[in-house]
Amino acid sequence: MNPPTVEDVARAAGVSRQTVSNVLNAPQRVRPETRQRVEAAIEQLGYRPNRVAQSLRAATSRMIGYRIEPMHPHALGSMHDRLLHALAEAGRAADHHLLLFTADDPDDEVTNVDALHRAGAIDGVMIYGIQSDDPRPPALRQLRIPFAAFGRTGADAHAWVDIDNAAGTAAAVEHLVTRGHRRIAFLGYPEGVAVGDRRAEGWRTTLDKHGLLDGSRHLDLRGEDSLANGARLAEALLEHPTPPTAVVAATDTLAAGVLRTVRQRHARLAVVGFDDTPTAGALDLSSVRQPIEAVGHAMIRALLGPAVSVAQDEPAGQLLAPELIVRASSALH
Amino acid sequence: MNPPTVEDVARAAGVSRQTVSNVLNAPQRVRPETRQRVEAAIEQLGYRPNRVAQSLRAATSRMIGYRIEPMHPHALGSMHDRLLHALAEAGRAADHHLLLFTADDPDDEVTNVDALHRAGAIDGVMIYGIQSDDPRPPALRQLRIPFAAFGRTGADAHAWVDIDNAAGTAAAVEHLVTRGHRRIAFLGYPEGVAVGDRRAEGWRTTLDKHGLLDGSRHLDLRGEDSLANGARLAEALLEHPTPPTAVVAATDTLAAGVLRTVRQRHARLAVVGFDDTPTAGALDLSSVRQPIEAVGHAMIRALLGPAVSVAQDEPAGQLLAPELIVRASSALH
DNA sequence: TTGTAGGCGTTATCAC
């Protein structure tokens, strides 16, 4: 009735526990015929090594913590779905699983991770949504808890994986320039948000490269990441004496707001969003897509690969290229 | 350097391991002054019971499996985000965590759950997206693996939680009838999908109740759950000799397709979707919202509450009421 | 090549 143990297998195969263990962990040390007998017994009994016992013995849980956040009310879709699946899939190959936990804020997150880690429930943790002065990297570092981050601050004293945000908006601008646009606006987060700043930077440098920055410098608007705000900012843009003919938005949420205004006013304004959320497809919105599956694999590698990386002081960073998905919102103008 | 154990605490407090254990698990059996001494030592050393050891000892992992599926390409947003957070939050209160795993299909899911369960990594599993002849409930039942399902088949020989899908579309129809609509169409999944059938049923019975069914019976269209299909079906509806003035869609995806057609043709057609995905907000689409947080709590209760429920043959089901969110897509006509 | 012994950290049982 209870799941079989090594003991049971050993008895069934007429050998000792250790031989069974050897068959599993050091097959070459066991005579072929004995091995086959043991393997037959394993098969027949449906034996599976008990992970908990393995963990206790090895002082390793093969579990990775991941904080699941409540969905942001304004968001059009988070990365959770895709990132979680990518991480789970990548972890599977390394025989690791994700353990989900919740937290009230970044400090609470560290507290919970620490508790989980000290309890032996997780070997390390994945963090994301890194802010400029994020308390988590230094705290985890000091607690000597292995972690990998999706995103970076700039002072990257830890393992991180990020997408090249600047390259994303740069691709958007290139695309719009190719289609003949000369005045291209940018809608983004308030300054100081690392991700937002990088996306703004890609827009700025690319315009500059084409000698279009002077004509667009006044078209750089920032604000809260909500649909309503995107709509409002779009109105402001359209009422400008020299309105833009295209907009690069830092998020699909802002871009969706722009589209709403465009449709209400029957205005002509090309729009490119960022994140390629499901909504982008529904709105026929061009958007910059993040290679989340690759991010997941890179994060697992970053966390599990160098087993001693915690002690080392060499940070391992990896930058992945996003991809522009062109749809009607930027192709019909 | 290593995390402290009971042994360390005992030494620090000048008692034996068992006394420490007693302080934690049976405080009343320990003299107050001894207890305080032990508690002080625990505090000072920052001791946390090792979960892995507890699991081994108790033959219980306090882990619940959850299959994370890749996002459906057509979907506008899955329930993963909200459901996962709800489950994690509810599980937290019961000192349980979620363990994520992947699988290729339902059969593979059962295989993986079985492996995880036999390995002692999970105590039970949450399943969702139940189909009419879903292989998972009977298989899990036979394997004696505790589980709770989000959704039901009709033959509910297991613990389930579901939202009242029929009540959702019924509310949508009531709303539209109140606003004066007489010909109300339904767009849904192909027949045979349990969820789709219930949503269709709510539409039908409510129309019937208002004596409107005869005028709308021909307005019942089914097909693949994609935006493109929603748009196509909407065109078919609009070209009908007696076109509907309103549509109830079984999903936001289909509803988004309808909206696309409506906007392209500048048609007048009220639309209500289902699921209240983030996209619904972006499109100003009225939609039926599922109380996912409540679902999460109910599922945890269903799984953890009756510790012996596996053996019992009395199924425990719970039906939760959805809520209609009214937006411009149905309010302006 | 195979078997024996001990311990990972916890807790329940049973003496004292």
Added chain:
DNA sequence: GTGATAACGCCTACAA
């Protein structure tokens, strides 16, 4: 009230 003993299932020396 407190402490010794044993056991959960596994693995890694070590011995035979």
